[in-house]
Each structure stands twice: as structure tokens, then as C-alpha cells.
Amino acid sequence: MTSWVDITTVNHHSTYNHTKPAEQKNSLGKDDFLRILVTQLANQDPGSPLQDKDFIAQMATFSSLEQMTNLNKAFEKFANHQINQYSSSIGKIITWMPDGSTTPVSGEVIGVTVQDGNYFYLVGEEKIAIEKVTEIRQKIEETSNNG
Structure with a gap:
């Protein structure tokens, strides 16, 4: 015992x-x-x-x-x-397909956040799930030709 x-x-x-x-x-x-x-x-x-x-x-x-x-x-x-890996997308343009839409949307990534173990890009006031992103590209700065 x-x-x-x-x-x-x-x-x-x-x-x-x-x-x-x-x-x-x-x-x-x-x-x-x-x-x-x-x-x-x-x-x-x-x-x-x-x-x-x-x-x-x-x-x-x-x-x-x-x-x-x-x-x-x-x-x-x-x-x-x-x-850290996702933060490298800050300042880049991402494209994603919103729920219920057939038209892709693009916007500039201003941040990355984690919620309940899921990662999101911050675009304006929106949180875009990482898995919904279909494209990431460099932001092309517009230059003006004033003469």
C-alpha cells in the first residue's frame, strides 16, 4: 500500500x-x-x-x-x-476576397495583429485574415512630372 x-x-x-x-x-x-x-x-x-x-x-x-x-x-x-514574418508586409499592398464578394479588394497594410491565435493584416479599420490574402505587392510611389 x-x-x-x-x-x-x-x-x-x-x-x-x-x-x-x-x-x-x-x-x-x-x-x-x-x-x-x-x-x-x-x-x-x-x-x-x-x-x-x-x-x-x-x-x-x-x-x-x-x-x-x-x-x-x-x-x-x-x-x-x-x-515578425507577417510584419514584413507592413507598407505593402495586399489583395483579398471579402466574404460574399466576387470582386477582390486591395489596400495598404498598416499593421499586423493576433486574435485568438489567428493572424490578421490591418488595412485601414479592417482586419484581414492572413489566409484570405491572394496577393502581396510593393507599394508603387506616384511621382509627379511638373514640367
Whole structure:
């Protein structure tokens, strides 16, 4: 029989340096998980120590948590790279097909924004979904020939 530690009784402040106040923290991270595991091992019943299969299952959970953390960091970097890539279109002319229209519309990109994980070009007051753009071209400056 395995003896589990009640995590509500673990002293959170004596051995762990929080990066943000406890009231702002709403989920357990990998450091919290590892601290709980170490506390559990230190406080287990010597007559009924943690079984190998239980320890392996907990380490697998820790490993999964580590992988998810790394994946989140990679996605953040990717998202930042995407917005940098799309920002190169600022000042260029894009063409897109508005919903329900058969006539393409063109306008100058003045910015790029992200909403709910979707990227949009800003043209005037409109947000144009990146996937609706059919053409991107350089803005041709008009020159006047005054004589």
C-alpha cells in the first residue's frame, strides 16, 4: 500500500522560492511537482515504501510535464517568429476576397495583429485574415512630372 502525501500540508514557503505570489499562481508547474515528489519520498512510511511502479508512474508524469513545458516555449517562439514574418508586409499592398464578394479588394497594410491565435493584416479599420490574402505587392510611389 502506498502512502501519499497530502499536498495541502506541504510547506510551500520554506524550501521553494515563488516567482510570483501564491494567490496569482493557479496551476502546478514542474518545480512544484518535483518538490511534492521529494516531500512524498521523505515522508513515506518505512514499513510501506513507495512501490517501484508508483515511482515510475510519477516520474513519467514529471517527464510529460517537462515535455509540455518545452512544447509551450517552442510554440511561443514560433508565434513570435510568425508575427515578425507577417510584419514584413507592413507598407505593402495586399489583395483579398471579402466574404460574399466576387470582386477582390486591395489596400495598404498598416499593421499586423493576433486574435485568438489567428493572424490578421490591418488595412485601414479592417482586419484581414492572413489566409484570405491572394496577393502581396510593393507599394508603387506616384511621382509627379511638373514640367
